[in-house]
Amino acid sequence: xxxxxxxxxxxxxxxxxxxxxxxxxxxxxxxxxxxxxxxxxxxxxxxxxxxxxxxxxxxxxxxxxxxxxxxxxxxxxxxxxxxxxxxxxxxxxxxxxxxxxxxxxxxxxxxxxxxxxxxxxxxxxxxxxxxxxxxxxxxxxxxxxxxxxxxxxxxxxxxxxxxxxxxxxxxxxxxxxxxxxxxxxxxxxxxxxxxxxxxxxxxxxxxxxxxxxxxxxxxxxxxxxxxxxxxxxxxxxxxxxxxxxxxxxxxxxxxxxxxxxxxxxxxxxxxxxxxxxxxxxxxxxxxxxxxxxxxxxxxxxxxxxxxxxxxxxxxxxxxxxxxxxxxxxxxxxxxxxxxxxxxxxxxxxxxxxxxxxxxxxxxx
Amino acid sequence: xxxxxxxxxxxxxxxxxxxxxxxxxxxxxxxxxxxxxxxxxxxxxxxxxxxxxxxxxxxxxxxxxxxxxxxxxxxxxxxxxxxxxxxxxxxxxxxxxxxxxxxxxxxxxxxxxxxxxxxxxxxxxxxxxxxxxxxxxxxxxxxxxxxxxxxxxxxxxxxxxxxxxxxxxxxxxxxxxxxxxxxxxxxxxxxxxxxxxxxxxxxxxxxxxxxxxxxxxxxxxxxxxxxxxxxxxxxxxxxxxxxxxxxxxxxxxxxxxxxxxxxxxxxxxxxxxxxxxxxx
Ligand SMILES: Cc1cc2nc3c(=O)[nH]c(=O)nc-3n(C[C@H](O)[C@H](O)[C@H](O)COP(=O)(O)OP(=O)(O)OC[C@H]3O[C@@H](n4cnc5c(N)ncnc54)[C@H](O)[C@@H]3O)c2cc1C
Ligand SMILES: Nc1ncnc2c1ncn2[C@@H]1O[C@H](COP(=O)(O)O)[C@@H](O)[C@H]1O
Numbered sequence: 196x197x198x199x200x201x202x203x204x205x206x207x208x209x210x211x212x213x214x215x216x217x218x219x220x221x222x223x224x225x226x227x228x229x230x231x232x233x234x235x236x237x238x239x240x241x242x243x244x245x246x247x248x249x250x251x252x253x254x255x256x257x258x259x260x261x262x263x264x265x266x267x268x269x270x271x272x273x274x275x276x277x278x279x280x281x282x283x284x285x286x287x288x289x290x291x292x293x294x295x296x297x298x299x300x301x302x303x304x305x306x307x308x309x310x311x312x313x314x315x316x317x318x319x320x321x322x323x324x325x326x327x328x329x330x331x332x333x334x335x336x337x338x339x340x341x342x343x344x345x346x347x348x349x350x351x352x353x354x355x356x357x358x359x360x361x362x363x364x365x366x367x368x369x370x371x372x373x374x375x376x377x378x379x380x381x382x383x384x385x386x387x388x389x390x391x392x393x394x395x396x397x398x399x400x401x402x403x404x405x406x407x408x409x410x411x412x413x414x415x416x417x418x419x420x421x422x423x424x425x426x427x428x429x430x431x432x433x434x435x436x437x438x439x440x441x442x443x444x445x446x447x448x449x450x451x452x453x454x455x456x457x458x459x460x461x462x463x464x465x466x467x468x469x470x471x472x473x474x475x476x477x478x479x480x481x482x483x484x485x486x487x488x489x490x491x492x493x494x495x496x497x498x499x500x501x502x503x504x505x506x507x508x509x510x511x512x513x514x515x516x517x518x519x520x521x522x523x524x525x526x527x528x529x530x531x532x533x534x535x536x537x538x539x540x541x542x543x544x545x546x547x548x549x550x551x552x553x554x555x556x557x558x559x
Numbered sequence: 560x561x562x563x564x565x566x567x568x569x570x571x572x573x574x575x576x577x578x579x580x581x582x583x584x585x586x587x588x589x590x591x592x593x594x595x596x597x598x599x600x601x602x603x604x605x606x607x608x609x610x611x612x613x614x615x616x617x618x619x620x621x622x623x624x625x626x627x628x629x630x631x632x633x634x635x636x637x638x639x640x641x642x643x644x645x646x647x648x649x650x651x652x653x654x655x656x657x658x659x660x661x662x663x664x665x666x667x668x669x670x671x672x673x674x675x676x677x678x679x680x681x682x683x684x685x686x687x688x689x690x691x692x693x694x695x696x697x698x699x700x701x702x703x704x705x706x707x708x709x710x711x712x713x714x715x716x717x718x719x720x721x722x723x724x725x726x727x728x729x730x731x732x733x734x735x736x737x738x739x740x741x742x743x744x745x746x747x748x749x750x751x752x753x754x755x756x757x758x759x760x761x762x763x764x765x766x767x768x769x770x771x772x773x774x775x776x777x778x779x780x781x782x783x784x785x786x787x788x789x790x791x792x793x794x795x796x797x798x799x800x801x802x803x804x805x806x807x808x809x810x811x812x813x814x815x816x817x818x819x820x821x822x823x824x825x826x827x828x829x830x831x832x833x834x835x836x837x838x839x
Binding site for chain 2: 229231232234236294295296297298301321322323325326328329330332333334336337338339340341342356360361362364365366367368369370371372373374375413414415416417418419420421422435459460477484491492502506512513514515516525526527528529530531532533534535539540542543544546547548551552554
């Protein structure tokens with residue numbers, strides 16, 4: 196959306212609205228299962244967890260959409276999707292879909308939507324998901340709400356209430372797609388929790404064909420260079436994160452964070468000024484324009500707790516904040532606060548942690 | 560070669576407040592800038608111009624004040640600019656925005672065929688990253704999102720090769736022109752404005768295109784009417800219910816460290832056992 200629409204008048208929707216029969220024909224909640232080179236992105240499971248809740252409220256089925264290069268891969272992903280709550284899976288397996296390309300993926304997805312008409316379609320707000328969602332929504336001429344942090348159903352009209360941050364996280368807005376179907380939304384990885392997988396749950400697989408051959412596709416993937424150390428995935432899904440901000444002073448002081456991270460088996464992240472200054476690589480930025488994380492423990496050293504940082508890490512289970520300013524905003528939402536110099540606290544914390552861990556490991 | 564770069568003027572800071580009574584955005588006093596991610600698109604276009612020769616047209620849709628952003632673009636080195644402005648565009652969501660921009664690009668193409676459209680990765684106010692893909696779809700351009708580098712451009716063959724970011728790696732993709740590229744941030748740094756361009760930026764006329772001039776006949780596709788999504792509520796994030804438990808006041812660093820581990824272990828015994836902080 197644009198800022199202009201932010202001031203749009205509130206639609207009056209208190210009475211139960213009768214849906215246009217054309218729209219009412221759209222039923223069911225769909226989740227796009229994002230697979231790259233046989234690997235399912237965990238955001239797909241997070242979306243299935245959320246999709247399950249929406250489908251239960253609507254009393255409809257939850258379907259997983261799986262596109263991939265090979266039947267075995269697609270079936271394996273479908274089995275997993277059933278474990279995470281899907282009742283059925285639509286799969287399109289074709290060598291043309293082995294690597295992500297906009298044209299065949301858009302075609303496969305829009306064909307499926309036109310044929311089976313879901314009311315809600317959710318995708319991960321990943322590079323792949325955003326590329327695909329924008330193209331599919333434009334092809335279908337329907338509404339798309341990007342980067343949602345909360346999804347719910349409007350009891351008055353069965354519509355999707357999609358809430359997302361705007362203006363860099365300083366505001367939230369709830370967006371609805373009233374007169375178009377499907378209602379599309381993307382959700383960032385780690386915003387929703389991964390549901391518990393239930394083993395032995397099954398569902399129906401509906402196999403569809405891609406209405407396209409390699410010759411129809413203009414873009415060719417010449418090469419795929421996988422990331423060396425899978426850094427991106429690791430940070431978003433780390434159990435413990437040690438993060439530093441501008442208060443760390445300079446690049447060299449990040450050794451203190453890396454030291455503590457080693458003892459804890461943690462990942463290192465940082466605020467935007469830190470990645471901008473090159474103290475950490477860009478993919479380790481946490482926050483609104485970086486990664487969303489939800490570790491069990493987040494240690495923030497020299498980070499003020501600006502809203503753009505906060506939206507990326509506030510779902511962490513436990514937050515320990517170290518800041519020499521007792522009025523730093525981070526103390527408004529951290530679990531534990533330490534007022535002091537991070538450069539002194541961090542080495543002490545590393546030592547204390549190391550000795551306790553080794554004692555308990557010897558004892559245990 | 561004709562390159563069209565789409566930029567948006569956005570409020571500079573995130574210090575936007577909501578009016579407590581009307582629940583509308585208060586932008587007064589917040590300076591407007593070119594969306595930072597769009598600078599990467601402008602710079603990349605100018606580099607292509609330096610390398611291969613090109614006409615670079617910068618396009619924005621916005622209120623009349625957005626002219627300032629276009630003058631800035633001229634100062635960086637843009638050849639031509641167009642301000643798409645009309646009350647009828649107000650309230651556009653990404654679908655309606657991409658429709659209007661696509662229409663204007665089509666018009667620009669009537670003067671000189673457009674080979675490449677460039678956008679930023681996303682805006683910092685809307686941040687949907689959807690306008691680029693939307694324009695590409697409407698104009699049937701090859702879509703290349705999250706591009707970090709244009710590695711090859713073969714104008715005679717009409718082919719382009721880029722590196723683009725995917726979730727777990729980098730794709731090297733070759734496709735045909737015309738294409739639309741959304742540029743990744745930090746792929747380049749915007750150049751300094753040159754003196755002659757700064758002078759030109761002051762003098763050059765900024766053409767303002769309204770709906771008719773952009774060749775948009777169907778008013779139901781633009782602005783609020785052309786937007787499938789509606790904002791039903793806008794609010795400030797709820798303040799956190801809890802303030803941090805402060806630990807270790809008056810202790811030295813070692814004391815603080817031990818105190819925080821003690822309270823962590825007693826408040827969260829399961830987690831403490833899991834990481835081996837306490838003996839199971
Ligand atoms: C559109 C937009 C997107 C943004 N996206 C992000 C994002 O994704 N992620 C992000 O992090 N930011 C983002 N920001 C920037 C954000 O607004 C803040 O500027 C940023 O988070 C501040 O980083 P910081 O806390 O490291 O630095 P500062 O705000 O400068 O805070 C440094 C803190 O360190 C403390 N300190 C100083 N010395 C010490 C010491 N020796 N020991 C302990 N504490 C010390 C200070 O008291 C202070 O609280 C974005 C901004 C905008 C406008
Ligand atoms: N009003 C606009 N005028 C021109 N270009 C725009 C406009 N809105 C968005 N864009 C372009 O589309 C990109 C993505 O925007 P968004 O979908 O809002 O995140 C931006 O980086 C701009 O390049």
